[in-house]
Amino acid sequence: MESMSTTHDRSAVLAALTARLGAERVTSDVADLLVYASDGSTLHDATPAGVVFPESTAEVVDIVTTCAAHGVPFVARGSGTGLSGGAMALDGGIVVALNRLRRILDVDVPNRCARVQPGVANLAISRAVEHHGLHYAPDPSSQAVCSIGGNVAHNSGGPHTLKNGVTVNHVLGLQIVLSDGTLVDVGGPERPGYDLAALITGSEGTFGIVTEVTVKLSPLPEGVRTAIAAFATIDDASHAVTSVIAGGLMPAALEMLDRVVVAALEAAFGLTFPPGAAALLLLECDGPEDGLDDEISRAVDICREHGALEVRLARDDNERAALWTARKKAFGALGRIARNYCTQDGVIPRTKLPEMLRRVGEIADRHRLRVANVFHAGDGNLHPCILFDDRDADERARVVSAGREILDVCLELGGSLSGEHGIGIEKREAMARMFAEDDLAVMRALREALDPLGLCNPHKVLPGGSRCVELGPGGKQVHA
Amino acid sequence: MTAGTTLRPADVDELAAIVRDADAARRTVHVVGNETHSGPAGAPPARADVVVSTSALTGVIAHEPGDLTITVRAGTRLRDLEAHLARHAQWLPAPTLGHGEASVGGWLAIGTDSLATRSAGRARDWVIGATAVHGDGRVARGRGRVVKNVAGYDLPRLMVGSLGTLGALADVTFRLAPRAETSTTLQAHGERDDVHAAARALLAMPWAPTFVDVLAQGTVTSCVVGFDGWPARTEPLTRRAADLLATHDLNATLLDDASELRACLDAPDRRLLGAAPARLALQVLGPPATLVARLVDLEHVAREHGADIAWALRGGTSNATAVIASTGRACLDAALSEARRAGAATVIASPERLSADAVWGRPSADFALMQRVKAALDPRGTFLPGRFVGGL
Ligand SMILES: Cc1cc2nc3c(=O)[nH]c(=O)nc-3n(C[C@H](O)[C@H](O)[C@H](O)COP(=O)(O)OP(=O)(O)OC[C@H]3O[C@@H](n4cnc5c(N)ncnc54)[C@H](O)[C@@H]3O)c2cc1C
Numbered sequence: 001m002e003s004m005s006t007t008h009d010r011s012a013v014l015a016a017l018t019a020r021l022g023a024e025r026v027t028s029d030v031a032d033l034l035v036y037a038s039d040g041s042t043l044h045d046a047t048p049a050g051v052v053f054p055e056s057t058a059e060v061v062d063i064v065t066t067c068a069a070h071g072v073p074f075v076a077r078g079s080g081t082g083l084s085g086g087a088m089a090l091d092g093g094i095v096v097a098l099n100r101l102r103r104i105l106d107v108d109v110p111n112r113c114a115r116v117q118p119g120v121a122n123l124a125i126s127r128a129v130e131h132h133g134l135h136y137a138p139d140p141s142s143q144a145v146c147s148i149g150g151n152v153a154h155n156s157g158g159p160h161t162l163k164n165g166v167t168v169n170h171v172l173g174l175q176i177v178l179s180d181g182t183l184v185d186v187g188g189p190e191r192p193g194y195d196l197a198a199l200i201t202g203s204e205g206t207f208g209i210v211t212e213v214t215v216k217l218s219p220l221p222e223g224v225r226t227a228i229a230a231f232a233t234i235d236d237a238s239h240a241v242t243s244v245i246a247g248g249l250m251p252a253a254l255e256m257l258d259r260v261v262v263a264a265l266e267a268a269f270g271l272t273f274p275p276g277a278a279a280l281l282l283l284e285c286d287g288p289e290d291g292l293d294d295e296i297s298r299a300v301d302i303c304r305e306h307g308a309l310e311v312r313l314a315r316d317d318n319e320r321a322a323l324w325t326a327r328k329k330a331f332g333a334l335g336r337i338a339r340n341y342c343t344q345d346g347v348i349p350r351t352k353l354p355e356m357l358r359r360v361g362e363i364a365d366r367h368r369l370r371v372a373n374v375f376h377a378g379d380g381n382l383h384p385c386i387l388f389d390d391r392d393a394d395e396r397a398r399v400v401s402a403g404r405e406i407l408d409v410c411l412e413l414g415g416s417l418s419g420e421h422g423i424g425i426e427k428r429e430a431m432a433r434m435f436a437e438d439d440l441a442v443m444r445a446l447r448e449a450l451d452p453l454g455l456c457n458p459h460k461v462l463p464g465g466s467r468c469v470e471l472g473p474g475g476k477q478v479h480a
Numbered sequence: 481m482t483a484g485t486t487l488r489p490a491d492v493d494e495l496a497a498i499v500r501d502a503d504a505a506r507r508t509v510h511v512v513g514n515e516t517h518s519g520p521a522g523a524p525p526a527r528a529d530v531v532v533s534t535s536a537l538t539g540v541i542a543h544e545p546g547d548l549t550i551t552v553r554a555g556t557r558l559r560d561l562e563a564h565l566a567r568h569a570q571w572l573p574a575p576t577l578g579h580g581e582a583s584v585g586g587w588l589a590i591g592t593d594s595l596a597t598r599s600a601g602r603a604r605d606w607v608i609g610a611t612a613v614h615g616d617g618r619v620a621r622g623r624g625r626v627v628k629n630v631a632g633y634d635l636p637r638l639m640v641g642s643l644g645t646l647g648a649l650a651d652v653t654f655r656l657a658p659r660a661e662t663s664t665t666l667q668a669h670g671e672r673d674d675v676h677a678a679a680r681a682l683l684a685m686p687w688a689p690t691f692v693d694v695l696a697q698g699t700v701t702s703c704v705v706g707f708d709g710w711p712a713r714t715e716p717l718t719r720r721a722a723d724l725l726a727t728h729d730l731n732a733t734l735l736d737d738a739s740e741l742r743a744c745l746d747a748p749d750r751r752l753l754g755a756a757p758a759r760l761a762l763q764v765l766g767p768p769a770t771l772v773a774r775l776v777d778l779e780h781v782a783r784e785h786g787a788d789i790a791w792a793l794r795g796g797t798s799n800a801t802a803v804i805a806s807t808g809r810a811c812l813d814a815a816l817s818e819a820r821r822a823g824a825a826t827v828i829a830s831p832e833r834l835s836a837d838a839v840w841g842r843p844s845a846d847f848a849l850m851q852r853v854k855a856a857l858d859p860r861g862t863f864l865p866g867r868f869v870g871g872l
Contacts, residue, residue: 108767110768110769111767111768111769111770112768112796113767133686154630155630155634157628161628165601165605166628166630168634168637169601169605178849184845184846184848184849185844185845185846186846186849187844187845187846190765190766190767190798190823190824191765191824191844192765192824192826192840192841192844192868192869193840193843193844193846193847193850193868193869193870193872194638194641194642194646194850194853194854194872195604195637195638195640195641196846196849196850196853198604198634198637198638199633199634199637199638199853201634202630202633202634203633219684219685219686220686221686222686222687242546245546245548246545246546246548247658248569248658248659248661248710249658250657250658287686287688287713288686288687288688288713288717290687290712290713290716290717290720291709291710291712291713291714291716291717294710294712294713295712295713347626347627347628347629348626349544349547349549349625349626350546350547350548350627351544351546351547376628379626379627379628380547380626380627380628381628414624414625414626415624415626416623416624416626416628416629416630416631417631418629418630418631419626419628419629419630420628420630421630422630423630423631423632427631431631431632434624434631434632435621435631435632436621438618438619438620439620439621439622439632439635440632441618441620442614442618442620442622442635442856442857443620443632443633443635445856445857446633446635446853446856446857447633448856449852449853449855449856450849450852450853461632461633462632
């Protein structure tokens with residue numbers, strides 16, 4: 001069901017909420033709304049009817065109940081770093097900004113878990129428990145900023161999810177406000193029944209607003225070893241990835257950077273790499289000190305067998321940080337060589353990496369675009385970044401076509417539309433290319449069961465019921 | 481279709497046709513795997529009009545060793561899957577040691593975790609895709625064949641542990657891990673308090689043992705620690721673990737052949753007090769640090785009723801198994817209410833037929849949402865309503 005709210009309904013909601021929460025916590029000021037018209041993705045925006053800033057769970061319930069009473073759709077928003085347009089309010093809905101719900105409610109060291117509010121930044125959890133030798137393991141590159149609520153919504157991953165798993169592997173329970181305003185504690189492994197916490201994780205805010213998350217805390221590894229290997233061709237690097245994985249090693253991270261990124265890093269930050277390096281592979285192993293040197297040296301040997309030009313092994317934490325600089329500054333470097341770029345997200349079976357990267361190159365050439373690849377190679381999660389200039393309408397159109405073709409190749413090779421950034425608004429039509437109608441019908445049935453009012457983040461994830469989304473002006477860049 | 485016969489579809493289309501016909505005729509369907517039935521048994525189906533076995537839905541559909549992924553039909557036996565993977569030096573943390581005869585679909589319907597849960601995660605963490613037939617005979621594929629994937633709702637994960645009440649699994653795709661080159665197992669018997677303290681200390685170490693279990697049988701309590709990996713890692717870690725156990729006055733033995741003990745810990749519900757004529761097997765669920773006290777309370781109740789009790793605690797997880805050589809209904813009732821006093825518990829095996837409420841306990845606060853999910857995927861209640869928690 002889709003809501004058909006009117007301007008009158010939306011004004012009524014905003015007026016009622018202003019009366020209860022105060023003018024400072026509700027805005028429909030045009031300048032304010034602009035900030036909430038888009039997220040970290042570059043190609044879309046949509047202006048909401050208003051933005052509300054709850055400071056407690058009870059206020060979230062109040063906001064949702066008020067929206068429901070007037071049939072007005074709402075969208076949860078964490079830190080707005082999402083890359084698929086998920087936090088945008090289409091149809092002039094209300095944005096519920098959760099960044100003031102940022103308390104860590106409880107840290108339970110014996111049971112290795114923490115209960116936190118949705119607006120808490122991912123990294124803040126790890127910071128709060130590191131003196132116990134613990135951390136929250138999933139580490140999206142945006143972790144200093146992105147919220148745990150957003151992580152849950154997207155089932156976010158990161159460089160270390162290769163070994164540690166993604167968000168869903170670290171969520172023990174949730175509290176959610178459903179579209180009718182009901183507040184429910186949703187359990188995970190400690191009670192019999194359907195695994196609803198897992199179903200809600202990755203549902204992109206389409207089942208309700210998450211107001212508390214109970215996360216698993218994991219011990220910090222005893223030791224870490226990091227190496228960076230330079231290869232003359234991206235094929236050599238890809239084959240090394242496949243061999244490392246197939247060879248029985250389970251590195252903590254296995255990240256790849258291609259020639260365009262290498263050149264950008266050299267130009268922007270003066271980093272130096274071996275001459276002729278067309279691909280860098282960042283390898284990290286962690287775990288007990290025992291056997292760790294053996295593990296990294298096995299991985300390094302595999303790189304050498306695949307023709308690595310040079311392998312640098314960090315000898316201490318400083319050198320390790322230096323090796324990660326290349327990965328962490330990659331996006332910043334791209335920002336220096338192009339006015340805009342658009343980060344794609346797709347997945348392919350790991351053995352298809354060489355073919356996939358070749359075809360990404362061909363697509364870019366055909367559309368006269370430059371593409372840089374910085375990605376989670378170990379799990380086949382590609383992030384081709386298409387460089388462009390948003391002032392050039394023709395080029396922008398070519399970016400959209402190239403992005404679509406890249407995703408189609410992912411599907412053709414047996415992969416997926418998204419490894420971590422989600423479907424949002426950006427890929428919902430592509431869902432019909434990945435799934436059969438019956439697959440989607442079952443997903444739709446679930447959605448209607450959990451959000452019968454059709455008010456939670458409508459028009460996201462599933463195709464159909466189209467609403468127009470403006471393309472552009474999209475003048476934003478993504479900065480790592 | 482007559483009641484009493486078992487249908488054996490040979491592919492997903494046949495399976496879907498059976499379900500669709502039954503649904504249209506308002507007949508209920510009970511899907512069985514190899515009928516080895518382990519894990520929470522559920523109340524026996526009140527009325528199964530159609531019994532469907534997946535025994536003809538077997539075998540590997542696709543295995544790309546380099547990708548570390550495999551797609552198998554749901555009737556495939558865990559033992560056969562394990563043997564296939566072993567040939568490629570790969571591994572899946574399924575409870576094969578204890579439940580080798582179970583089918584993949586049967587295993588996942590119950591969602592039984594393996595001995596390696598603490599280090600490798602739960603059954604559902606390894607499922608990356610599935611094809612299932614839902615209540616109206618609709619065939620839906622969820623997720624896919626890649627190890628990282630957030631496209632659409634996670635239907636496969638929802639199916640794990642749903643006891644076949646949301647649909648029938650036809651095939652499943654797993655991610656895989658490299659097989660360990662070596663395994664070591666230490667066992668240390670000792671005083672209760674020392675054993676618990678040692679287990680806690682081991683779990684606090686960042687060493688990644690595969691498991692740290694506590695086993696209590698009669699008056700004997702032991703800590704069992706396992707490492708799996710390659711020699712450069714397992715050998716020094718095993719030594720460190722033995723040293724740590726020694727600081728708790730425990731003398732650890734390195735077992736030459738730990739297969740029996742590992743199988744017992746993989747399926748304590750089946751192996752503990754295995755010779756007792758009437759056994760009540762319970763799964764005690766809750767925050768890891770609360771489990772020991774709950775098991776000790778359960779021991780008191782069993783002993784008050786003159787019944788033997790043994791239990792196994794999978795350290796660092798939310799899961800322990802207690803088996804009571806039950807001496808009648810009073811003991812059973814007392815044990816169930818004690819097990820549920822401070823958390824959830826489910827019945828895995830019972831000497832008597834029990835109602836769904838007795839098997840699963842009272843539903844949790846999110847039960848209304850579970851009902852909505854059931855109604856969405858099985859609108860007419862074709863997949864045996866009444867068996868699962870709260871009568872789902
Ligand atoms: C530089 C950069 C690097 C990134 N690196 C990674 C990476 O390595 N891995 C990765 O996975 N992602 C990455 N991302 C994407 C993004 O950071 C993640 O998707 C993140 O989880 C979004 O969190 P957020 O708080 O910004 O969510 P938002 O953008 O605010 O919202 C994202 C979605 O979540 C929903 N939502 C937010 N909060 C709630 C809630 N409480 N309840 C229900 N729904 C909610 C929104 O409605 C929306 O659909 C990166 C982004 C940037 C800009």
